[in-house]
Amino acid sequence: MPSFLLSVPLLVVGALLAVGLRSNRASAVVALATQAGACLLVLLSVGPPLFGGGAIELLWPWPPPITTIPFRVDALGAFFLSWSLPMTLLGTLYAVGYLRPSFASGRQGGTHFALLNLVALSFVLIYSVQNALVFLLGWEVAAVAAWLLVIWEYRSQKIRFAGFNYLVSTHVGLFVLVAAFMLLHSKTASMDFASFGSFLQRPSPARGTIFLLLGVAFALKSAFFPFHTWLPRAHAAAPAHVSALMSGVIHKAGLFGFLRFTLLMGRPEEWMGWTVLIFGLLSAFFGVLYTSTQRDLKRLLGYSSTENVGIAALGFGLGYLGWSWGVPALGLLGFAGGLWHVLNHAIFKCLLFYAAGAVYRAAHSVDLERLGGLAKRLPRTAALFLIGTLAGSALPPFNTLLSEFIIYMGLLSGQGPSPEANVVLVVAAAGLAFVGAVSALSGARAFGISFLGQPRDDRVPVGAEPPGSMLVPMLCHAGLALACGLAPQLGLNMVRSSLGLFPFFTPLELERVLAPLAGLVYASRLLALFLLVAGLVRWRQGLAARRGPTWGCGYQAGSPRMQYTGSSFSEHFSRIFDSCMPALRRERIASEIFPQQPGQLATHHADAVEQRIFEVLARGEDAVTEVSERIPGQPRFAFAAGLCALLIIGAIAWESFR
Amino acid sequence: MTVSWFENWLSLLFMPLLLTGLVNRVKSLWSGRRGPPLLQPAYDVLKLLRKSPVYSATTTPLFRIAPWVFLATACASALVVPLCGLRPIASFPFDFVWFAYVWALGRVAIVLAALDTGSAFEGMGAARESTFSTVLEPVLFLVAAALCSRAGTHTLHVALRFEADGAVLLRVCAVLALLIVLQVEASRMPVDDPSTHLELTMVHEVMVLDHSGADLAAIQLGAAIKLFVGTSMIAALLNPWAAAGGALGLAANLALSALVAVLLGTIESLVARLKLRSVPNYIGIALGLGAMALLLGAWGAVSAP
Secondary structure, three states: OOHHHHHHHHHHHHHHHHHHOOOHHHHHHHHHHHHHHHHHHHHHHHHHHHOOOOOEEEEEEOOOOOOEEEEEEOHHHHHHHHHHHHHHHHHHHHHHHHOHHHHHOOOOOHHHHHHHHHHHHHHHHHHHEOEHHHHHHHHHHHHHHHHHHHHHHOOOHHHHHHHHHHHHHHHHHHHHHHHHHHHHHHHHOOOEHHHHHHHHOOOOHHHHHHHHHHHHHHHHHHOOOOOOOHHHHHHHHOOHHHHHHHHHHHOHHHHHHHHHHHHHHOOOOHHHHHHHHHHHHHHHHHHHHHHOOOOEHHHHHHHHHHHHHHHHHHHHHHHHHHHHHOOHHHHHHHHHHHHHHHHHHHHHHHHHHHHHHHHHHHHOOOEOOOOOOHHHHOHHHHHHHHHHHHHHOOOOOOHHHHHHHHHHHHHHOOOOOOHHHHHHHHHHHHHHHHHHHHHHHHHHHHHHHHHOOOOOOOOOOOOOOOOHHHHHHHHHHHHHHHHHHHOOHHHHHHHHHHHOOOOOOOHHHHHHHHOOHHHHHHHHHHHHHHHHHHHHHHHHHHHOOEEEOOOOOOOOOOOHHHOOOHHHHHHHHHHHOOOOOOEEEEEEOOOOOOOOOOOEEEEEEOOHHHHHHHHHHHHHHHHHHHHHHHHHHOHHHHHHHHHHHHHHHHHHHHHHHO | OHHHHHHHHHHHHHHHHHHHHHHHHHHHHHOOOOOOOOOHHHHHHHHHHHOOOEEEOOOOHHHHHHHHHHHHHHHHHHHOOOOOOOOOOOOOOOHHHHHHHHHHHHHHHHHHHHHHOOOHHHHHHHHHHHHHHHHHHHHHHHHHHHHHHHHOOOOHHHHHOOOOOOOHHHHHHHHHHHHHHHHHHOOOOOOOOOOOOOHHHOOHHHHOOOOOHHHHHHHHHHHHHHHHHHHHHHHHHHOOOHHHOHHHHHHHHHHHHHHHHHHHHHHHHHOOOOOHHHHHHHHHHHHHHHHHHHHHHHHHHHHOO
16 A cells, blocks of 8 residues: 555544544644644655656455545646645644634534544545545545534534535535536446546547536536635635635645546547636636625635636636647646646635634734734734735735746737637736736735724724744745745646646647746846845834824824725725625715714625525525415315326336336 | 847936926926926935935834835836837846736835825725726736737737838727826826825825835836836837837937827826726726727738738
C-alpha cells in the first residue's frame, strides 16, 4: 500500500481519538498531529507525480458490488492534494485559537476536530480514487462534514437555517452527480473512471447530456452563479476557519471533478467551450457585483468566491476552446491560468476569512456599518487583511495578478479561428477587466470601511489582537501570496505537470506561451522593491511629523457617525446596476421644515436569484397544497391520481421484468 | 536604444508639470486672464517638497505611504508608454494589462488614504473614483485589443504606432475613447472640476484634501505624469513622423502632446461639468467607441491581405 493511503487510517484514528478524549486540548493536539502526519505522508508520495514523475497506481480488492477499487494519483490529483491537506492543517491550527472562548465556556470541541480530520480524509479519497461509488462516498463525507462544521453555533436558528440550506443545495448537486454516474453506468456497466473515459471519448448523443449534468453538479459544489444561493448564508454562519476551508479548499473539489472529467472526456466540442466560458464570465460578473453591496464582511467574501471560481472557469472555457479548435497555445494558457487561479484563490481567500475571523473575535461583529478604525486597535490583522485585499483584487505585486494575466494573454491573443470568435474573447477580457475593477472597489470598501477612519459605533467593543495560533496560519497565507507573486516558478511548477496530462501539451510550447510573464514579473519585483523602500522611509519620517484633526471643510461638529459608510460607498455604483441588484429600501423622510419625528433610512441588498427561488418555491407549494386538498373531496381527482400512480408503478415493473 | 532611454527619461522629468501648466494657461487665456507662468506647477511641487507635512490624528501609516505608491504607479505606467513616439523605456507582450493594473493599484492607494482620514467628504470622492474606474477599465482593454488586432502585435507601443493603412475610423474611435479615459483619469472637465472650491462636487481633489507637504507634491506629480502618459498615448496614435524616429518624430510627439493638453484646457473652458450621476453614461460613450474600434479592428484584420 503506498504511503498516501496510510494517511486514511491515520486520519480515522485521529478522528476517533479526538471524539473520545475528554479535554479539548488533547483533541486538538491529536487532530493536529494526525493531520500533520497525513500531510507528510501525502506530500512525500505526491512529489513524483507533481514534478514530472509517473502517476501512482494501485488496485485494492474489495467485496462486491465494487470488486476492486482503483486508486490513481496523477499530476492533477497531486496538484490538488499538495495544497489541500496543508491548508486544512493550517485551518485546524486556526480553529484552536478561534474556538478558545467557546472552549473556555465549557463547550466540547472533540467532534469539531474530528470533522476537520474527516475533511482531510475526504480529500485523499476524492483526489485519488478512480471508482464512482468511492468518489461519491468521499464527496458525501466532505459535504456532511462541512455541514456539521458550519452549524457549530447550532443554538442560533439563523445558523441552523443556513446549514440546512447548504445541506439541501449540496444534495441537489449530489443527485445530479448521481444521475450522471447512473447514465454512465447504464452505458458502460462499470463504475470505473477508466471505462467512463473510454465511453466519453467516443462521440455519442449522451456525451453532451453527461457533460451538462456533470457541469451542473460541479457548479453547485463550487457555487457558480446561479447555483450560489446557499454560499453567502453558509459563509456568514460558519466559524471563520470553516468558511475559509469551504471557500478556499473544500469547494475546489467541484473544479477538480470538472477537470478530471474533462481529461476523461478527451477533446471537447466547441459549444462546450463557449458554455463554460460564458458560464464562468457570468459567475465572475454577478459574484463581483454582489460583493460591492454586502454589509456582512463574511457574506462579501463568500460572493467573492463565486467571482473567483468564475474567473477560473473562464480560463477553463478558454482551454476548452483552444483544445477544440486545435490551438495548443490557447489551451495551455486557459488551463494554466485557470488551474493557477484555483491555487491563488485558495491562498488569499483563506487569509481574508481568517482575518475576518480575527475581527469577529475582537469586535464580535463583522457588520461593516458598525465597524471602523480597527487598524489602530488590530494593526497586524489590518496589515494581513490589506495583503489579502490587494491579492484578491489582482493588484501587483501579488499572486493573483499572474494567473489573471495568463488568462488575459489567452483571451487577447487573437488566435481564434475567426474574427467573430476573437471579438467575443476580447469582450470576455473586457468583462474580466470590469470584474477586476469592481473587486478593487469592493476590496477597498471592505478594508477601508472596517479598518480605517474612526469607530462608527461606540457599542462595538474592540478586544485584543488574535493569539499566535490564529496569526501563524494568516502569516503563512500572506507570505505565500507575496512569494507566488514575486517568484512565479513556485506556482508554475505545481501546475506544469497537470498541463502535461492534456494531449496537446508540449514543454516547448508552454515555455513559448508563458514567456511574456517574465516581463511582468520583473516589473512587479521592481515595483515591490520600490514600495518597500518608500514605505519604510515614509513610515520612519512620519513618526515625528505634526498631528492635527482631519480637515472638516469648515464644519466643526463632525462625528464618527458622519463618516462614509459601506452603503454610501457603494450607493453610486449599485445604482448603475440596480436591475441586477434589487435594493430593498425602507425610508421615512422627515417631512416638515422643523421635523417632529426623526427620519429613518434602511437599505438592504437581497440576492436576486435566491429571492426568485423562494418566490417560486412558495408558489409551487401553494399549488401542491391546492391540488392535494381537492383530491379527497372530488372523486374525479382521486381517480386521476390513482390512475397516474398505477401507470408509473406498471411502467417501472414492466421495465424491470423486461 | 540608449538614446531612446535618455530622451524618454528626460521628457518624463520635464514634460508632466509643463503640460499641467499649459492646461492652466489655456484655461486662463480662455477666461481672459494672463494666468500663472507655465512652470507654476513645478514651482508648487518644489515648494511643497520642502514643507513638512501635517497628518490627521485619525490616520494610520497607510496614509503616509499611499501618495508615494500613487507616484510609483504613475511612473510604472509611464515605463511602457512611448513618451517620445517610437519606443518606451521598457516593454513586454501584453504590457497594457500591466498598465491598467498599476493604475488600479495607484487608485486603490489613494482611495484607501482618503478613507483613512475618516472624513465624509473624502469618502465621497473615494466612492466616486472607484465607481468611475469600474466602467473605465474595460475601455482600456477594448481599445488596446482593437489596436493590437489591427497591428498584429501584443505590445502597447507597437499598437500605438501610426500607420498609413487607411484604418482612419478605427484610429478616430481609439483617440476619442482615450481622450475620455484621460479626462476621467486626469480629473478634467466635464468629469471633474480640478479648480472648484466646493468639496461636494469634487472627485479627485476632495480625496487629497488632507495631504500636505511632500505627500501632496507626490500626488500632484503623479497626477501630472498620468496626464502626460495619456496625452503621449494619443499623440503616438496621431503622429505620422514617429516611425522615422529621430529628432523630428520626438519633436512632433511632444508638440502633439502639448496640443492634446491645449485641447483638454479648451474643452474645460467651454464645457460645464456633468452631473455626477451622468458621468458613468459619459464613460459609456467611451465604452461604445472602444467596442466600435474593436469591431473595426476585427473587420480590418479580415479585409487585410
